[in-house]
Amino acid sequence: MSSKVETLEAAKRELIEHGWTQGAYQFGDSLCVVGAIAKAKCIDNYAAELASETFFLEGVVGWGRKSGCSIAAWNDDPHRTFNDVMSAFDKAILLAKEEESA
Numbered sequence: 001m002s003s004k005v006e007t008l009e010a011a012k013r014e015l016i017e018h019g020w021t022q023g024a025y026q027f028g029d030s031l032c033v034v035g036a037i038a039k040a041k042c043i044d045n046y047a048a049e050l051a052s053e054t055f056f057l058e059g060v061v062g063w064g065r066k067s068g069c070s071i072a073a074w075n076d077d078p079h080r081t082f083n084d085v086m087s088a089f090d091k092a093i094l095l096a097k098e099e100e101s102a
Contacts, residue, residue, distance in 0.1 A: 004096035010040035012089040020085055022076050033075045033085060 011033070019030030026035050074080070 003100060005093060005100060007037065007040045008089055008093045008096055011036035012086065012093070014039055015082075015085065015089075020082050022078075022080065032072065033088075034071050037071075 014031060014036045015033075019028070020036075021027040021030040021032055025032055031039060075085070
């Protein structure tokens with residue numbers, strides 16, 4: 001099983017290499033954030049994909065599960081940019097590295 005750091009780095013790489021999309025899980029080769037994380041984790045079960053989002057939501061986006069928000073909602077915000085997504089991944093990778101070294 002991949003560590004959080006490995007998963008996040010692979011998901012970020014996927015978006016850089018194949019593109020990022022909004023409003024859909026996948027458009028051509030491009031993926032949304034949820035799709036990139038799922039592909040990095042080799043998950044093909046949507047419920048498991050959603051479970052993998054917790055650290056991203058709480059640590060990076062600042063949303064907890066109690067808010068009812070999801071990465072999909074964050075990803076699809078019309079004001080969201082690719083740079084926002086890359087910055088979020090950078091922050092998530094840093095947080096995951098700190099967690100693994102603790």
